[in-house]
Amino acid sequence: MQMNYERWQWPATIGVIVIEVIVAALLIVPRTIRIGAVAAALLLIGFSGFALYYTYVLHGEALECGCFGNIIGSQLGVKTALRNLGLMIPAIIVFFGARRPRQMVR
Numbered sequence: 001m002q003m004n005y006e007r008w009q010w011p012a013t014i015g016v017i018v019i020e021v022i023v024a025a026l027l028i029v030p031r032t033i034r035i036g037a038v039a040a041a042l043l044l045i046g047f048s049g050f051a052l053y054y055t056y057v058l059h060g061e062a063l064e065c066g067c068f069g070n071i072i073g074s075q076l077g078v079k080t081a082l083r084n085l086g087l088m089i090p091a092i093i094v095f096f097g098a099r100r101p102r103q104m105v106r
Contacts, residue, residue, distance in 0.1 A: 019043065027094070037095035041088050048081035 023043060026036030054060040055077045 030099075033098045034095055037091045037098065041091040041095075044084045044088050044091065048084040051077060051080045051084070 019039075020043065023036055023039040026032040026039060029036075
């Protein structure tokens with residue numbers, strides 16, 4: 001069974017951008033910061049998994065990630081996956097460092 005990647009390219013791109021904007025909004029609002037941290041970590045894990053899957057399972061051509069522009073250029077693969085997993089450290093710090101909302105005492 002083959003998947004038509006051309007057909008899903010733009011909907012997936014737009015979907016990821018919308019999800020990233022939602023995660024950013026969750027990280028800004030104090031009541032939802034922990035949910036935002038978990039969502040950000042899941043996005044990083046998902047992209048790392050995609051980079052490894054594309055490179056080693058699909059044997060895809062070398063694609064420039066472009067995640068950080070020209071600052072840190074790299075191709076999809078282990079280096080990209082490790083960098084994204086390293087970026088989970090701030091997400092973990094936010095998750096455990098964020099204050100939990102206080103419950104009203106009656």
